[in-house]
Amino acid sequence: MALSQVDAPIYEALRKFRRMRVVPFDVPGHKRGRGNMELTEFLGEDCMNVDVNSMKPLDNLCHPVSVIKDAEELAAMAFGAANAFFMVGGTTSAVQAMIMYACKSGDKIIMPRNVHRSAINALILCDATPVYVNPDVNHQLGISLGMSVSQVEQAIRENPDAKAIMVNNPTYYGICSDLKRITELAHAHGMLVLVDEAHGTHFYFGENFPISAMAAGADIASASMHKSGGSLTQSSFLLMGERINADYMRQVVNLTQTTSASYLLLSSLDISRKRLALSGSVIFEKTVEMAEYAREEINAVGGFYAFSKELVNGDSVYDFDVSKLSVHTLPVGLAGIEVYDLLRDEYDIQIEFGDIGNILAYVSVGDRKRDIERLISALSEIKRRFGRSGAGMLTQEYIDPIVAETPRRAFYAEKKALPLKESAGHVCSEFVMCYPPGIPILAPGELITEEIVEYIEYAKAKGCQMTGTEDINMERINVLA
Amino acid sequence: MELWFTERHTPNVKFSIKVDHQLYSGNSEFQRIDVFDSKEFGRFLTLDGYMMLTEKDEFIYHEMITHTPMAVHPDPKNILVIGAGDGGVIRELTRYPSVENIDLVEIDELVVEVSKKFLPTTACRFGDPRVHVYYEDGVKFIRRCEDKYDVIIVDSTDPFGPGEGLFTKEFYGSCSKALHEDGIMVNQHESPFYDEDAAAMQRSHKRIVESFPISKVYQAHIPTYPSGHWLFGFASKKYHPTNDYNGTKWSMLGIKTRYYNSRLHVGAFALPNYVEELLRDVE
16 A cells, blocks of 8 residues: 555554564663663653664664655655655764765865855865855845855856755755755756755745745755754754665765664654644744744844845845744844843743854744743843943854865864964864854864954854864864964 | 542642532633632632632732732832732722722633633622723733833742743843832742742742842742742832831721731731741842
């Protein structure tokens, strides 16, 4: 009998397996939790019971032939993809797989510089050379926008030998590029289109959202099911179009993917796919309703600017994802990261991230109206209690990187550690970023400038959590020797 | 046949009342609402299975949460009540002829409807022309108010469920903003006795202390609430609850009460040592 979206093959196989009461003489050694009672009490017996190993009735993620294969086919159908893989190493692993599929040593890949670190990490692994397209910037908000079609055109013209174009769609802030035009351009020049769709899973299931990667004809996309899709942290989908050889992709994925994939993660993907396929449009309608309400109320508070579709400019902001609640904070006289800290420390509210000029509150169907009210009231109170003149606040300018070396050569080169202050003029051999959002300020191989040093120091002083460097405190930075 | 209503006060303690019959059961958008009749306590209202009021002991709660701030403020005219859909606080407030306006903000319209129908003891003064009812989340309502009220009475449910937002710092901060410079806020402040209740009580006290220059706690004995030992918060921008209190003046108003009186007002602010200690820990 043909499977349909009401089925969840992995989930069903696990339930059946549990009923069989098979005696485990295999890993994991906790043996359905009995061997580690403290953990079992903490996570629950039901959870430990399905933390099992790959086996015939449950299939094997490295080489799926039965229930995982079925579940992947259902996922592909749900997303409108030719093929879909379950990923258990986060969307990071999906991003890396698509880059490593498209590029081998020395190949060029066109990408915006405001990619997630996982993309540049993939370049270190496969030794591809990035051709950065500098994103357009909204100077009022201090945020990077999407890729403009003309800049992509120019990059293609200058690098006709590039193998692929990578697009962030949507960005963390919800900004979308003209994916369809970019895809047409790329295909006309024989390049693959890879889409980091970590923040866009809902595009496939909700109404009136920006176009999804698969619908736009893109070749590969990584969709963070665990973000808006409701699955467990670390689970994700890799989606493939018709041009992609899925069997070769499987080999690429298996280069770095675990051979003991967690069935907790796999079943969470399976169940979440079913849920979205069956009721995604209602789920995301509610999400958008809450985000729109919050935006309206936050803008009524004044000072704060919860931005939305008014940013759309037909090019570098081709569309906007209204399920995102991004708020510009500088007019209140507070850096985004300061508001982020105040929300947690003063009001017990944890939001997704705060950077120099903005915060992002992640809204989902799991939210309750009353929690949205709290968030709005807390922002209103922060403005009343901590607000000051917005003058003299540093906006977050996108700094055009000066690439001196490929990421891989810089990463593996001889290096020395310099105090941050003395590092200007040297070539960086590691990442520097605020996390989240995890978009590098510096990537391996880029020239450190005075402007960048000043920016890092400002971000540190405002309380941003800086990551990426070997020196945990980021007082010293590794540069090429 | 025996029919009992049981509420779990802690995982190890239960409180039961023998029910004569059930008058109402229904679900609103926010919660389950039940009204029972009993021999011992008369009619009683529960929300999500938690005791809100009984006809026998509601006077204690409603008198203490209302008269305490009303007697300290020299001239309370504009009052905001949050929660209190059962009408008990309104009943007490409308006894003050000098009050000009009472805004009641209740999130759940069904609570008011059910109370009007089944709890005439408390829901008896909704018809007073000074009373204006708004069905809205209190957290949202208060956000838009500035320098408007003399007294705010927060008659909330517990710090979980629909009333959760009424125990937050953003809410207390908004209350402070909504009050005149000599305004007073009084709130239902949970119990100090059982561990979990005590922790909630401390959390809420800490947040009030951070939002108001004067923040005191007073107590009453309410038999049907967990442990029976119940607290109220008195937060104010100007008036001290006992130093600025004129008991004679209040007595002259001639409001007949069954629990509250001017000696008790002062005494209610004298707390047991262990409660003082719990409060001091977070001040």
